[in-house]
Amino acid sequence: MENYKAHILVVDDDEGIRELVKQFLNNNNYLVTTAKSSEDALDKVKIIKFDLIVLDIMMPGKSGLEFTNENKKKLDTPIILLTAKRETSERVEGLEIGADDYLAKPFEPKELILRINNILNKTKTENLKRIIEFGSIKIDLNKLFIYRNQQSLKINNTEKIILERMINSPGKIFQREEIGSLIDLDKERSIDVIITRLRKKIEENPKSPKYLQTIRGEGYVLWIK
Amino acid sequence: MENYKAHILVVDDDEGIRELVKQFLNNNNYLVTTAKSSEDALDKVKIIKFDLIVLDIMMPGKSGLEFTNENKKKLDTPIILLTAKRETSERVEGLEIGADDYLAKPFEPKELILRINNILNKTKTENLKRIIEFGSIKIDLNKLFIYRNQQSLKINNTEKIILERMINSPGKIFQREEIGSLIDLDKERSIDVIITRLRKKIEENPKSPKYLQTIRGEGYVLWIK
DNA sequence: TACCAATATGAAAAAACTTTTATATTTAAA
DNA sequence: TTTAAATATAAAAGTTTTTTCATATTGGTA
Secondary structure, three states: OOOOOOEEEEEOOOHHHHHHHHHHHHHOOOEEEEEOOHHHHHHHHHHOOOOEEEEEOOOOOOOHHHHHHHHHHHHOOOEEEEEOOOOHHHHHHHHHOOOOEEEEOOOOHHHHHHHHHHHHHHHHHHHHOOEEEEOOEEEEOOOOEEEEOOEEEEOOHHHHHHHHHHHHOOOOEEOHHHHHHHHOOOOHHHHHHHHHHHHHHHOOOOOOOOOEEEEOOOEEEEOOO | OOOOOOEEEEEOOOHHHHHHHHHHHHHOOOEEEEEOOHHHHHHHHHHOOOOEEEEEOOOOOOOHHHHHHHHHHHHOOOEEEEEOOOOHHHHHHHHHOOOOEEEEOOOOHHHHHHHHHHHHHHHHHHHHOOEEEEOOEEEEOOOOEEEEOOEEEEOOHHHHHHHHHHHHOOOOEEOHHHHHHHHOOOOHHHHHHHHHHHHHHHOOOOOOOOOEEEEOOOEEEEOOO
16 A cells, blocks of 8 residues: 555535545545635646545535536546535536536535545556456456466466457457457467467366367357356 | 446345336346345346446345345445435445445436446446556557657557556656566666666657656656656 | 766667467368 | 368467666766
């Protein structure tokens, strides 16, 4: 986890809420900056790239919805909206224009933390790990390793590209041509060779493959478990 | 987007709600399977790997919370909980045990769709794209390409590993030793060579680098914009 | 400024990866 | 069972990547 604190911008016109939230987030190991209006927030996002923005919808001047609508795309920062209204209409609108989540006031601070953790962890772990497991095999597409029966085998980039594509559509038949197009290769026999190599790595018994099978006359297919 | 429909499991003891939700999700291009209890759901997840589960909390037999608690980890499928209660306590508990989202009944079907889209798009795009932009450079860590002034340059896996690490901690000084440990290399001069190669690719003017700078006596640091 | 240690880098060497080729094996249909 | 087409694969050849080495350059400090 290292020493990095996520930096969160809290935007609310009510100083009481601002400070309360700030305090609470501080206690939960977040770095917090506050803004008292959308305009104020805009000034700040120009200078600092936040990890997340918590934004009240109803504020004098520009509303949180307007702020989200106008800035979400270029900022590309997760936004959690705070809404006072009970009706769903406003919340739906918030999500439609790109907010990542919302919370109805009054809310439990603990719930806010959970939602923040949820969003930040998600983007983080999903960015870092791309690990697929099936059968007795584990494939780490980032580290380019396959793990099977206590041993680890390195895969190369070509193999990664093909595995990644096939894993995305398990059960789909890939013609040699389609596989070849992924790596810019058009000799049929050459595709065979790559498949053979892959089988040696992922199959218990490469001669009668369980996962990476041949469909005679069609191509190859990957079965995940 | 291809031809793939996300497969969603809807679990609710109330047939009316089950069918309503199913109908609505079908209309929104999702493939739906229903289950009338946690036990029923358990049978189904053993056979099918769903993309997402929508789960009522209050059901006879095993509750949605129990189901989530017991299965979330091994399933690793996003879960949206449906809660009837107004209080936050139950919702907080749901998030704590690993649900990805919840929705209070009664809910607008449209809101459910938004939340589902939200979760599925998030996992999908974050799995597929790992593109970093800074200055006039765009780095695609999946495709192993760097784009700069209309031209594209290939990076190799070693370069990707180091860039990825440094991008994760911009401004952090990396000692040669630390960089070397990423790629299992312990000769100082060899690290230099890799840095030189990287600079040729990402720097406008590699002789006076703007992004990948030397900290004499310490190591290297990457500045993002 | 002159010196020394730190850093940079071209080029060679070594290692790894990729493709092709030639031949063997398998499969399905006659 | 025979045959022809499809697939598999070992080994060679070609290519790229990676590391090392030798030398050049740079930056700080006396």
